[in-house]
Amino acid sequence: MRFVVALVAVTATFAAPAAPPGDGADAARAKAIIDKMEDLYRGAASKAQVTMRIETPQYQRTLEMSARSLGTKQSFIRILAPIKDRGIATLKIDKQMWNYFPKINKVIKIPPSMMMGSWMGSDFTNDDLVKETTLTDEYRLHMDETADQYRITLIPKQNTVTVWGKIEYVISKSPLLPVSEGFYDDAGKLVRRLTFEDPKDFSGRLLPSVLEMVPLNKPGHRTLVTYTRLEFNPPDVTEADFTLRHLTSRF
Amino acid sequence: MSLLLRLAFRNILRQRRRSILTALSMIGGYILCAFSFSLVDGSYGNIIRIFTQDRTGHVEIHKGDYIEHPRIYKTIDDRAKVTKVLDADPHVVSYAPRVYAPALAWAGDKNTPVQIIGIDPARERNTSLLARKLTEGSWLTAATAPDGHYHALIGRGVADALKLKPGGHIILISQGADGSVANDIYVVQGIVGTLDSAEKLNVYLPLAAAQSFLTLGNHVHEYAIILNNIHLARSQAAKLQKLLPGLTVSPWQDVEPTFYKTMESDKRGNDVTLGIILFIVFIGVLNTVLMSVLERTREFGVLRAIGSRPITIALLISAETLILAALSIAAGFVLSVPLIAFFTWHGIAMPQPIDLGGVAFSDMQGDFTASVFVRPALILLGYALLVSIPPGIRAARISPAHAMRTF
Numbered sequence: 001m002r003f004v005v006a007l008v009a010v011t012a013t014f015a016a017p018a019a020p021p022g023d024g025a026d027a028a029r030a031k032a033i034i035d036k037m038e039d040l041y042r043g044a045a046s047k048a049q050v051t052m053r054i055e056t057p058q059y060q061r062t063l064e065m066s067a068r069s070l071g072t073k074q075s076f077i078r079i080l081a082p083i084k085d086r087g088i089a090t091l092k093i094d095k096q097m098w099n100y101f102p103k104i105n106k107v108i109k110i111p112p113s114m115m116m117g118s119w120m121g122s123d124f125t126n127d128d129l130v131k132e133t134t135l136t137d138e139y140r141l142h143m144d145e146t147a148d149q150y151r152i153t154l155i156p157k158q159n160t161v162t163v164w165g166k167i168e169y170v171i172s173k174s175p176l177l178p179v180s181e182g183f184y185d186d187a188g189k190l191v192r193r194l195t196f197e198d199p200k201d202f203s204g205r206l207l208p209s210v211l212e213m214v215p216l217n218k219p220g221h222r223t224l225v226t227y228t229r230l231e232f233n234p235p236d237v238t239e240a241d242f243t244l245r246h247l248t249s250r251f
Numbered sequence: 252m253s254l255l256l257r258l259a260f261r262n263i264l265r266q267r268r269r270s271i272l273t274a275l276s277m278i279g280g281y282i283l284c285a286f287s288f289s290l291v292d293g294s295y296g297n298i299i300r301i302f303t304q305d306r307t308g309h310v311e312i313h314k315g316d317y318i319e320h321p322r323i324y325k326t327i328d329d330r331a332k333v334t335k336v337l338d339a340d341p342h343v344v345s346y347a348p349r350v351y352a353p354a355l356a357w358a359g360d361k362n363t364p365v366q367i368i369g370i371d372p373a374r375e376r377n378t379s380l381l382a383r384k385l386t387e388g389s390w391l392t393a394a395t396a397p398d399g400h401y402h403a404l405i406g407r408g409v410a411d412a413l414k415l416k417p418g419g420h421i422i423l424i425s426q427g428a429d430g431s432v433a434n435d436i437y438v439v440q441g442i443v444g445t446l447d448s449a450e451k452l453n454v455y456l457p458l459a460a461a462q463s464f465l466t467l468g469n470h471v472h473e474y475a476i477i478l479n480n481i482h483l484a485r486s487q488a489a490k491l492q493k494l495l496p497g498l499t500v501s502p503w504q505d506v507e508p509t510f511y512k513t514m515e516s517d518k519r520g521n522d523v524t525l526g527i528i529l530f531i532v533f534i535g536v537l538n539t540v541l542m543s544v545l546e547r548t549r550e551f552g553v554l555r556a557i558g559s560r561p562i563t564i565a566l567l568i569s570a571e572t573l574i575l576a577a578l579s580i581a582a583g584f585v586l587s588v589p590l591i592a593f594f595t596w597h598g599i600a601m602p603q604p605i606d607l608g609g610v611a612f613s614d615m616q617g618d619f620t621a622s623v624f625v626r627p628a629l630i631l632l633g634y635a636l637l638v639s640i641p642p643g644i645r646a647a648r649i650s651p652a653h654a655m656r657t658f
Contacts, residue, residue, distance in 0.1 A: 058324035059429045084466070085431055101434040104422045106357070121430020 030143035030152050033171065045070045045237040049229035050077075054122045057220035063120065074242040078251065079120070090119070091247045097126055100247045107248060116163065123192070123213040123223040127163060139167065148173050175199065175206050191217050202230035255563065259570035266543065273539045274579040277631060280532040281583030282590070284525055284627035286617075289591045291521050293618035295514055299503075300481060305380050306449065307506045308347070308475030309484045310491065313499050317472060318506060323352055323428045326470035327498060333474055336494045342478050342487055347371055347378035348471040350461045354425035354433075356405075356454060358413035365409055365454045367425060369461025369471075378477050381443060381455070388417030388441030393457040396438040401460035403437035408451030410442045417441055423454065427466035435464055529634055537638040540572055544642040551646050552654025565643035569636060576635035580628045587624070595619040 045068070052063040064081035078089040087102035097110040110117075115127040139154035139162070152169045156162040166184035171177065181194040192215045196208035211225040240246060263270045303309050311318075312333060314325040327333060330348065337346050350369035355362055372391040376382040381404075382390055391404050403421055405413075415421060419439045427433040437456065444450045462469065478487055484502035492500040504511040544551075551564055594617030601615055617623075 054430055056430065061429045061431065088432065099432070101424070101432065104357075104424070104434045104436050106422060106424075106434070108424075118430070120432060121426065 026143040027141045030141045030150070033143075033150055033152075033176075045233050047229075047231045047234045047237055048227055051226045051228060052120075052122060053224040053226070054120075055220070055222050055224070056218075061121065068237050068241055070237055070239065070242060074239075076241055076246070085120075087251070088120070089247055091242060091244065093242055098244065098247060105248070107244060123215050123218075123221055149179065177206065177208060191215065200227075202227065203232050205232065255567055255570055256574075259567055259574055262543075262547075262567075262571050263575055269539060269543070270575060273536055274575055274582065276532050276535050277576055277579035277635075278583040278586065280529050281580055281627050281631055282587045283528065284630060285583070285587045285623055286590060286594075287521065287525055288626055289594060289617040289619065289623045290615065291518060292620070292623060293595060293616040295518065296481075296618050297616055298514070301380070302507070302510065303481065303503045304378075304477065307503045308378060309478045309481050309503055310476040310488045311501050311503070311506050312474040312476070312491070312495065313472065313501070315499060317499070318501060321351065321472070323426070323465060323467075323472075326350075326428070326467060326472055327474065328470050330469060330471060333495060333498070336491065337474070337476065340487075340491070342480070342483055344477045344479050345374065345377040346474050346476040347374040348458060349375075349473045349475060350458065350465065350467055350470075351472050352425050352433075352461075352465050354423045354454070356409060356413060357422040357424070358415050358419060361413045363409060363412040363452070365406075365423070365452050367423065367454050367456060367461060367464070369456050369458045369465075371458045378475055381450070384443045384448070384450070385441050386443065386445070388439065391440055391455060391457060393459065398438070400436050400438050401457055402440040404441045404443050404455040405439055406451040406453045407442055407444050407446050407448070409454060410439075411446065415439050415442075421454065423464065425465065427464070428470075429466045431466060433464050433466065526630075529630060533634040533638050536572070536635065537641070540568065540639055540642045541645070543571075544568060544646045547646075548649060548654050548657050551649045552651045552657075555649060556651040556655065561647035564649075565640075565647040568643040568646055569639040572635045572639035573632065576631050580631055584624055584628070591617050591619055591623065593617075 048067045050065050050067055052065065054061045054063070062082075063079055063085065065077055065079045067075065067077045069075040073092075073094045075092045076089065079085045079087065087100075089100045089102075091098045091100070098107050099110065100107045110126050116125050118124070119126050119128070139156055139160075142153045142155065144151040144153070150171045150173065152171065154167040154169065156165070164183050165186040165188060168182040168184070170179040170181070172179050177199060178196045180196065182190050183192045183194075185191045192213065195212045195214070197210040197212060198208060199206050200209040202209070207227075207230065209227045209230075213223045213225075215221050312327065314327050317325045327348075334346075337343050348371055350367075352367045354365050354367045356365040370381070370391070372393055376390065385404070386407065387410075388404075392402055395401050400420070405415060405421065409415065409421075413419075413421065417439050421437050421439055423433070423435060423437065425433040437454075437460070443453075443455070456464065458471070461467075462471075476491075478484060484504065488500045488502040488505075492498075554564060555561070594615070596619075598614035598616040
């Protein structure tokens with residue numbers, strides 16, 4: 001879930017340390033912008049209180065959860081409500097993911113084949129949670145600029161195995177914040193769109209507080225993630241929070 | 252007209268030996284036909300009875316196109332209305348609500364895909380044969396076990412794959428109707444069926460447990476209904492459909508179209524074989540009638556000469572054949588009744604019982620219904636009429652002058 005690490009993960013998309021230079025001056029500028037955004041979030045530990053509303057033609061469901069992250073590689077989510085799902089937790093370390101179900105006291109590792117599967121019935125996939133940091137390795141960057149926005153297009157490099165045919169990323173210039181991300185399939189069709197809305201001040205930082213994911217191939221479906229609280233570098237987020245032991249602990 | 256019949260009768264009796272021989276072939280045809288219909292109807296009736304009781308019931312109610320495209324959220328929501336309609340219907344003997352969902356089952360470090368079926372234990376016992384297939388443990392109870400978990404019945408395949416015995420714990424993971432991850436632990440109460448039966452990978456939960464597991468509220472996916480007469484399935488389904496707009500009421504034929512169509516085509520094949528056998532029988536009959544016409548050329552010439560119309564002569568020939576056929580049918584009926592009665596009420600044991608969906612099917616049985624006797628009779632009369640037409644035309648065309656010169 002891109003929402004987990006707040007915007008950390010989202011923008012860190014472009015922030016892989018080993019990101020090779022793109023092609024041309026535009027790409028270099030794109031990288032510069034991304035570096036700037038990355039500086040905003042790099043190394044941040046975060047702790048968030050999140051509401052996720054899942055809407056489909058058949059049902060609506062609202063989850064309350066707490067999420068914490070350390071760097072871009074470690075994140076941990078625990079569902080607090082509804083009561084039926086309370087305690088279900090997800091741990092992500094680098095590219096590995098585990099779900100824990102307290103009712104059956106079982107940790108289930110998400111296999112690679114399930115990475116494109118939905119996370120807890122939402123429109124976010126498991127892959128959304130783990131994939132971000134490798135994007136710059138696998139995509140070429142191309143930037144267009146308008147008066148108030150940067151539009152960065154990511155096209156997969158040859159010989160890489162990617163999920164999307166193209167990603168279109170829009171960033172506003174002032175304030176420097178993500179606006180939307182469009183995901184295209186191999187046929188060049190827009191299949192889903194992630195929109196960042198309602199910027200709010202969280203512990204002194206202005207960040208979009210609402211993320212809306214709309215899968216365009218599934219009419220009537222959307223997932224809305226709202227941050228009710230977001231803290232950066234809280235002292236109680238430590239490495240110990242991102243272990244299988246903590247995943248299965250009582251809380 | 253009565254003269255015609257009297258003449259026809261006399262003509263039959265005139266050549267007794269030939270009439271008897273012709274009648275014998277028709278009697279044979281009738282018995283063969285009736286016996287075959289009886290066995291086909293009987294064994295298929297049996298298979299259908301077991302099949303419908305085992306799986307579908309005689310009539311099923313679903314939401315929308317659940318049969319073709321089952322989705323967890325296609326549920327029957329107004330259960331009170333459905334039960335009210337079913338309770339009021341005199342033809343409905345019993346009915347059972349069910350919910351379905353695929354799931355992953357775990358026990359220890361083993362797992363297997365399963366099909367969850369939520370059932371009402373008391374109603375299911377009266378509606379399907381599931382309770383009779385219990386091989387270990389006891390029948391499902393709706394109440395929770397002492398440790399707070401609900402009970403479950405598992406198919407033999409699940410038991411083998413997970414090495415489970417009654418009393419063991421089974422973990423189920425699935426997706427709820429609200430998109431949530433359904434997960435819970437159940438206590439195995441019993442094991443049903445064999446490794447070959449259709450329910451080998453099923454896990455049966457009490458309805459309320461399954462509903463809460465899948466976040467279905469009080470909704471169900473299906474009502475399976477048993478009628479007091481299986482032949483009413485189609486008409487009853489149509490009647491219930493009118494009372495339950497918004498839901499889909501299907502007779503078992505529509506629930507299991509593949510099974511039904513395979514069976515129907517097999518029946519058709521049998522009908523064709525019988526048709527060919529009867530055709531051969533009636534070629535013999537045709538020969539006899541033609542012979543008798545030829546033999547009586549002079550007689551017909553005289554009839555024409557004294558003023559009989561050609562149509563009367565043709566009718567006379569048809570009447571003779573039909574009367575002979577009717578007598579054969581009567582004799583055939585008398586002979587086939589005990590035979591078919593024996594097969595219907597006694598049956599013959601098959602050397603190897605056939606396992607049909609976990610229910611042993613050991614006797615080959617007949618069916619003793621009016622249809623078994625009436626259908627061959629109608630077929631015989633039809634054929635008799637058909638084969639009497641060419642000789643009739645031939646006889647009607649006889650010119651008196653020419654005919655009276657032949658001997």
